Structures are given as C-alpha cells and as structure tokens.
Amino acid sequence: MKKxxxxxxxxxxxxxxxxxxxxxxxxxxxxxxFFDNEHRAAFxxxxxxxxxxAIWLWFTSGEIYPHLWVTLQETVLAFVIGTLLGLAVGLxxxxxxxASAILDPYVKAMNAMPRVILAPIFMVWFxxxxxxxxxxxxxxxxxxxxxxxxxxxxxVSPVVLNNAxxxxxxxxxxxxxxxxxxxxxxxxxxxxTSVGMAFVxxxxxxxxxxxxxxxxxxxxxxxxxxxxxxxxxxxxxxxFALLLDFAVTFAENKLLKWRPQQAETETT
Amino acid sequence: MTTALSxxxxxxxxxxxxGGVGYTAVEDTTLNIADGEFVSVVGPTGCGKSTLLxxxxxxxxxxxxxxxxxxxxLIGLNAKAGYMFQSESLMPWRSALDNVTAxxxxxxxxxxxxxEKGEQWLARVGLSGFGNRYPHExxxxxxxRCALAQMLILDPxxxxxxxxxxALDIQTRQLMENELLQLWEEDKKSVLFITHDLEEAIxxxxxxxxxxxxxxxxxxxxxxxDLPRPRDVAEIRMTPKFLxxxxxxxxxMKEEVLKGYAQTRNKVVV
Numbered sequence: 001m002k003k004x005x006x007x008x009x010x011x012x013x014x015x016x017x018x019x020x021x022x023x024x025x026x027x028x029x030x031x032x033x034f035f036d037n038e039h040r041a042a043f044x045x046x047x048x049x050x051x052x053x054a055i056w057l058w059f060t061s062g063e064i065y066p067h068l069w070v071t072l073q074e075t076v077l078a079f080v081i082g083t084l085l086g087l088a089v090g091l092x093x094x095x096x097x098x099a100s101a102i103l104d105p106y107v108k109a110m111n112a113m114p115r116v117i118l119a120p121i122f123m124v125w126f127x128x129x130x131x132x133x134x135x136x137x138x139x140x141x142x143x144x145x146x147x148x149x150x151x152x153x154x155x156v157s158p159v160v161l162n163n164a165x166x167x168x169x170x171x172x173x174x175x176x177x178x179x180x181x182x183x184x185x186x187x188x189x190x191x192x193t194s195v196g197m198a199f200v201x202x203x204x205x206x207x208x209x210x211x212x213x214x215x216x217x218x219x220x221x222x223x224x225x226x227x228x229x230x231x232x233x234x235x236x237x238x239x240f241a242l243l244l245d246f247a248v249t250f251a252e253n254k255l256l257k258w259r260p261q262q263a264e265t266e267t268t
Numbered sequence: 269m270t271t272a273l274s275x276x277x278x279x280x281x282x283x284x285x286x287g288g289v290g291y292t293a294v295e296d297t298t299l300n301i302a303d304g305e306f307v308s309v310v311g312p313t314g315c316g317k318s319t320l321l322x323x324x325x326x327x328x329x330x331x332x333x334x335x336x337x338x339x340x341x342l343i344g345l346n347a348k349a350g351y352m353f354q355s356e357s358l359m360p361w362r363s364a365l366d367n368v369t370a371x372x373x374x375x376x377x378x379x380x381x382x383x384e385k386g387e388q389w390l391a392r393v394g395l396s397g398f399g400n401r402y403p404h405e406x407x408x409x410x411x412x413r414c415a416l417a418q419m420l421i422l423d424p425x426x427x428x429x430x431x432x433x434x435a436l437d438i439q440t441r442q443l444m445e446n447e448l449l450q451l452w453e454e455d456k457k458s459v460l461f462i463t464h465d466l467e468e469a470i471x472x473x474x475x476x477x478x479x480x481x482x483x484x485x486x487x488x489x490x491x492x493x494d495l496p497r498p499r500d501v502a503e504i505r506m507t508p509k510f511l512x513x514x515x516x517x518x519x520x521m522k523e524e525v526l527k528g529y530a531q532t533r534n535k536v537v538v
C-alpha cells in the first residue's frame with residue numbers, strides 16, 4: 001500500500017475544521033446546544049461560508065490589495081530598520097565592554113517594558129500613517145536582533161579570531177570578515193521570530209489607530225459587530241504570515257548554505 | 269646560521285583572578301630555532317607548550333624575557349610566522365577556497381589572482397575540486413589540509429604548529445605528517461612544532477626539546493635527531509636508530525609525564 005502523504009492529512013484536517021465550524025454555527029442546521037437562540041453561535045463565531053464570501057469579495061473587488069500592501073510595507077520596513085539597528089548596536093556593544101557594562105541595565109529595562117504601550121506615543125510622534133506602525137515594529141524587532149548579535153559577537157570562536165589575526169587581518173577586517181558574518185548567522189537564526197514581530201508591530205499598530213491596513217479593516221468590522229469580516233481579516237492575516245514565513249525559509253536556505261544541516265543523508 | 273626565532277629567559281605569568289596569586293606557566297625558558305630548522309617541543313599535557321607557542325606568535329606577551337624574530341625584537345603579532353591551531357580554525361562561513369585565500373584578501377591582493385593562487389595551493393595539499401565546499405562538508409583531515417594551505421599561501425618564514433594533527437586518526441595523521449614533511453623540504457621554513465606525541469616529534473624533527481611538567485615549565489632536555497631525510501614517518505618508526513632515540517628521550521620525559529599526571533589526578537581529587 002502506498003503511504004498517504006502528510007500534506008493530504010494536513011488539507012483533510014483543514015477541511016474538517018471548516019466543516020465542523022460550519023455545522024456548529026449555521027443557524028437551523030443542528031438544534032442549539034449551548035445557546036438559547038439558533039442565531040447566537042453565528043453571532044459569536046461567524047459562519048465560514050460568509051467569511052469566505054467576504055474574502056472572495058475583497059479579492060475580486062480589489063478592495064483588500066491597498067490594505068495588504070500597506071501592511072506589507074510596514075512589516076518590511078520595520079524588519080529592515082529594526083535589523084540594521086540591532087546589528088549595529090549589537091556589534092558596537094559586543095565589541096566595547098565598557099559601553100555594554102554602562103548600558104546593560106538600560107537595555108534590560110527597555111526589553112522588559114511592554115512595548116505595545118508605546119504605540120499611542122508613536123502615533124503622536126509619527127501620525128496615523130505607516131511610520132508609527134513601523135516604529136512599533138522596530139522596537140519589537142530591534143531587541144531580538146540586538147540580543148542575538150550581541151551573543152554572536154561574544155561567542156565568536158577565539159581560535160577563528162586568532163587565526164584571522166595571524167593571517168594578517170586588521171581591526172576593521174576582523175569586524176567585516178569575522179565578527180559580521182558570525183553575527184549575521186545569529187541574525188538569521190532569529191529571522192523567523194523577527195519577521196513575525198515586525199508583522200505583529202504592523203498589525204497591532206493598525207488596530208490601535210490608522211486609516212489603512214488589514215488591522216484597520218478588522219478594527220472597523222469589530223466596531224459594527226461584523227464578526228464574519230473580523231474572521232475574514234484574521235484568515236487573510238494568517239495566510240499572509242504563512243507566506244512571509246515561507247519567504248524567510250527560502251531566503252535562509254539561500255544565504256546560510258555554509259551551515260551544517262541536521263540531516264544530510266539522502267532518504268528514499 | 270641565522271636564528272629565526274629565539275626565546276631568551278622568557279617567563280609567562282598569568283594574572284590571578286580577582287587579585288589572587290598569578291599562575292606561572294613558563295619560567296625562564298631559553299630556546300632558539302635556527303633558520304630552516306624543524307624543532308619539536310614535547311611535554312606532558314597542560315605543561316604550557318601552547319603558551320610558549322602563543323608567545324612566539326605574539327598572541328601573548330611574555331611577562332619578562334625577550335623574543336626575537338630574525339634578530340629583531342618581537343612587537344605585536346609575529347608577521348613572519350604562520351600559525352596552525354589545534355582546534356578548528358577555519359571560518360565556517362567561507363568555502364575552502366575562500367578560507368585559503370583569506371590571508372591574501374587581508375593583504376589586499378586582487379581577487380582573481382588570489383583565487384588562482386588559492387587553487388594552486390588547494391591542489392598542492394590534495395584538495396583540488398573541493399574549493400567550493402564549506403568546512404563542515406570536509407572531513408577532519410581535509411580541514412587540516414585546508415588550514416595548512418591557508419597558512420602556507422602567505423609563505424611565512426616561520427611555522428608555528430600547535431598539535432595540529434592531534435584530532436586525526438592515526439592513518440590520516442601519518443599521511444598528513446608525510447605531506448607536511450614534503451612541503452617543508454621544498455623550501456625549509458623554520459618550524460616550531462608542539463606535540464605531546466613523542467613519536468611524532470622524533471619522526472618529524474631535527475631537534476626535540478623536552479619540557480618539564482607545569483606549572484613554571486622550562487626545557488629539561490634537548491635531543492638532536494640525526495635520522496636521514498627524506499623520511500617516511502610510518503617507516504622510520506621501525507628503524508633501530510629511532511627506537512634508540514625514543515628510549516633516550518622517553519627516559520628524560522617519563523618522570524615529568526608522571527608528575528603531570530599526578531597533578532591532574534590531584535586536581536580531580538581535591
């Protein structure tokens with residue numbers, strides 16, 4: 001018997017979830033178990049059928065594209081700026097022990113602070129456009145990258161470092177050819193998390209106040225108790241996040257090919 | 269004959285943690301390596317052999333005493349020396365070829381001519397066709413070859429080698445030793461070779477220096493190895509002359525090895 005591939009079960013599970021969701025919420029299909037009214041379940045949990053038609057309408061009318069585009073822009077900008085800042089500050093503090101000793105409590109304090117509460121301040125500073133969301137995303141991404149780079153610099157193999165010095169590398173060459181590649185590999189190891197955080201920053205920022213973006217769509221729908229549109233927005237965001245994650249995996253495989261893989265044997 | 273590398277009354281004391289008493293690794297050591305000479309330093313594990321080598325490389329500074337390179341006092345890193353490390357020293361994010369040409373790149377050589385030279389050196393150490401592999405895709409022996417090429421491409425006058433083959437299995441090790449000797453015979457660089465393996469030391473060297481057990485190690489014996497060259501490290505081990513030298517040096521070393529062993533044992537017990 002041929003083995004049924006994993007993706008088959010993955011898709012089957014997805015369909016099953018939507019079927020159960022539909023059965024449990026469609027008014028009049030099965031008698032209400034928990035709620036006293038057959039329309040209640042649909043009110044609280046939405047109906048897959050209506051959710052999909054909302055999504056369908058978004059994409060066919062083209063209404064969703066500008067919103068997705070804004071969210072994508074915010075995510076990418078937050079990721080890029082946060083990563084560059086984290087890389088620069090991480091390298092700096094990793095290589096200057098005095099500065100890192102002085103700034104240590106501040107770094108810890110800033111990291112411990114729940115940074116989502118900064119969103120209103122950023123809105124005052126940067127307005128309701130994309131930059132307040134980018135700023136929020138940057139504060140989230142920065143610390144992930146920063147800590148990884150800092151660790152990466154601290155953990156450069158002393159032997160590799162001494163070897164490069166004996167081969168004639170000067171201070172700036174050590175930075176460029178030893179510290180930076182070593183730190184970058186740590187950045188990549190946190191890539192999934194930091195892209196995810198940039199996305200969270202963008203969506204939360206939109207949700208808290210904006211005129212565009214998928215977060216804004218969800219917020220609007222919530223205002224009018226349109227639970228189906230809320231779920232539609234959530235589904236679109238989820239798929240969007242999955243696609244981002246695929247893109248990251250792709251980039252990772254391209255850029256980190258020097259890394260030992262977990263399994264290198266061929267399987268049949 | 270000119271002296272390539274000389275240590276004169278060198279003492280190395282590491283500062284103790286939080287103002288405690290320092291640890292003297294090397295004490296009052298005088299050692300000369302002539303131009304073109306292959307000198308091995310043997311001694312019990314942990315006696316301070318590597319410290320001595322790091323002093324010669326300029327990676328560590330001697331607490332007192334003098335280090336001279338071709339008559340000039342050593343300041344900063346020893347630019348005339350190449351260093352081959354005991355553990356993995358290749359940059360894992362660079363391919364074998366890029367690792368070999370790293371030193372040329374640091375010196376600002378044009379990329380295309382560096383690559384050409386790198387390919388030549390890869391071929392000389394038997395790695396042609398492996399230039400695109402990353403270190404993790406190479407075997408332990410291949411990584412050592414790569415490190416050897418990485419050092420030799422810069423044509424150093426002095427080679428400092430810190431138990432470079434100790435992590436290899438015995439067959440690969442003997443192959444590497446033979447290849448090292450072949451490369452060395454081509455232009456006779458000065459070599460300071462650190463090892464704890466007496467057989468390796470005898471079969472490679474012109475002179476073997478025995479260090480005392482640490483702390484405060486210093487040379488306690490010096491033996492000229494007048495075995496004919498070129499040598500085959502696997503075969504020379506069977507000759508009577510080799511066995512005679514081995515017995516002689518081992519006799520001098522034995523006590524120190526036992527001392528070193530007793531120390532490490534006590535460390536565990538205490």
